[in-house]
Amino acid sequence: MRAVRNTEHGIQVLEVPEPEGDGPIVYVRAGSICGSDLHMVNFGPIEFTLGHEVAGVLEDGTRVAVDPASGCGTCDQCARGATHLCRNGFEHLLGVGAHGGFASAVAVPGHKLVTLPESLRIEDACLVEPIGVAVHSVRLSGMGGGERVAVVGAGSIGLAAVAAARPLADEVGITARHDHQIAAGERLGAHAATGEYDVVFEAAGTESALSTAAELCRPNGTIVFLSTHWEPVAIPSLAAMMKELGFQWSYCTSAHEGGHDLDDSAALLAADPEIANTLITHRFPLDDAAEAFRVAADRASGAIKVVLEP
Numbered sequence: 424m425r426a427v428r429n430t431e432h433g434i435q436v437l438e439v440p441e442p443e444g445d446g447p448i449v450y451v452r453a454g455s456i457c458g459s460d461l462h463m464v465n466f467g468p469i470e471f472t473l474g475h476e477v478a479g480v481l482e483d484g485t486r487v488a489v490d491p492a493s494g495c496g497t498c499d500q501c502a503r504g505a506t507h508l509c510r511n512g513f514e515h516l517l518g519v520g521a522h523g524g525f526a527s528a529v530a531v532p533g534h535k536l537v538t539l540p541e542s543l544r545i546e547d548a549c550l551v552e553p554i555g556v557a558v559h560s561v562r563l564s565g566m567g568g569g570e571r572v573a574v575v576g577a578g579s580i581g582l583a584a585v586a587a588a589r590p591l592a593d594e595v596g597i598t599a600r601h602d603h604q605i606a607a608g609e610r611l612g613a614h615a616a617t618g619e620y621d622v623v624f625e626a627a628g629t630e631s632a633l634s635t636a637a638e639l640c641r642p643n644g645t646i647v648f649l650s651t652h653w654e655p656v657a658i659p660s661l662a663a664m665m666k667e668l669g670f671q672w673s674y675c676t677s678a679h680e681g682g683h684d685l686d687d688s689a690a691l692l693a694a695d696p697e698i699a700n701t702l703i704t705h706r707f708p709l710d711d712a713a714e715a716f717r718v719a720a721d722r723a724s725g726a727i728k729v730v731l732e733p
C-alpha cells in the first residue's frame with residue numbers, strides 16, 4: 424500500500440507493507456495536515472508514516488475517526504482515562520511514534536474510535552481530532568456559558584477554537600495576521616477583537632501573541648494555551664500579575680465525565696457543516712502529498728486545513 428513519510432529527500436509517497444496486528448485496521452478516506460506535522464518535517468527523516476488527523480472505514484464499513492493518542496494502557500494516567508498524559512511518551516502516538524494515517528490504511532489497536540454521526544461527511548471527519556483539541560481546551564477553560572471570548576491567532580487551531588467556543592460564548596473576538604483568516608473567523612461567527620475578554624485562547628505560539636492575550640484578558644480572566652510552544656516563550660509576568668490572570672494549558676483530547684472530547688467534536692462538526700466548509704481549503708490525492716505539504720506550509724496560499732485523500 425502507499426504511505427507518506429518524511430525521507431532524506433523530503434515528503435515522499437512510498438510503497439510499504441500492509442498494516443498488521445490484532446486490532447482494527449482503518450481504511451483511510453481523509454487525513455488533514457497539522458501544524459505539528461509541518462514542524463516535525465523540519466526535524467528531518469522520520470521512520471513512521473505521518474498523519475494523526477484521520478477518518479476512514481473499518482472492514483465492516485463502520486465510518487470512524489481515530490484518537491491518535493491511545494497511551495500505553497498500563498500507567499496511572501491511562502488508568503484514569505487520561506491517555507493523552509500517558510507516562511510512556513510518544514510510542515503509541517499515531518503519526519509520531521507509530522505509523523500514522525497518511526496511507527491507504529492504518530492499524531489502530533487500542534485506540535479509541537469515534538463512530539461518525541450520520542450527517543458528518545467522512546471527507547470532513549479528519550477534523551474530529553483537531554476540532555476535538557479545541558473542544559478539550561474550551562472544557563478546561565472553565566467556561567460555563569455567556570463569556571466574552573477572544574482567540575489570538577487565526578490559523579487552523581485558532582479557528583478551531585472559534586468553532587468550539589462559539590456555541591457557549593456570548594461573543595468571540597479574533598486577532599489574525601491575514602485577511603483570509605479574519606474572513607474565515609467571521610464565517611464561523613467571530614469578529615475582530617476589541618475591548619476586554621473573560622477567556623482568551625492563545626493560538627499562535629509566539630511571545631507577541633501571548634502579550635496580546637494578556638492585554639485582551641480582563642482582570643482575573645483566564646488565558647488558555649492552545650498553541651504549541653516549541654521553544655520556551657517569555658510570559659508577560661508583570662501584566663499577568665497585576666491582573667491576577669489564570670493560565671490553563673491544554674493538550675490533545677481526553678475522556679471526561681460525560682463522554683469524550685472527540686465524540687463532542689464529531690457532534691459539533693455534524694451540527695454545523697460550515698466549520699468543515701470554512702476550515703478545509705485544499706484537498707489533494709495521497710500521491711500529491713509533497714505538494715499538499717508545500718501548500719500547507721505556505722502562509723500566502725490561503726491554506727487553512729489541507730486534506731489528503733488516499
Ligand SMILES: [Zn+2]
Nearest residue numbers: 457458459553
Ligand atoms: Zn494535530
Ligand SMILES: [Zn+2]
Nearest residue numbers: 495498501509
Ligand atoms: Zn500510559
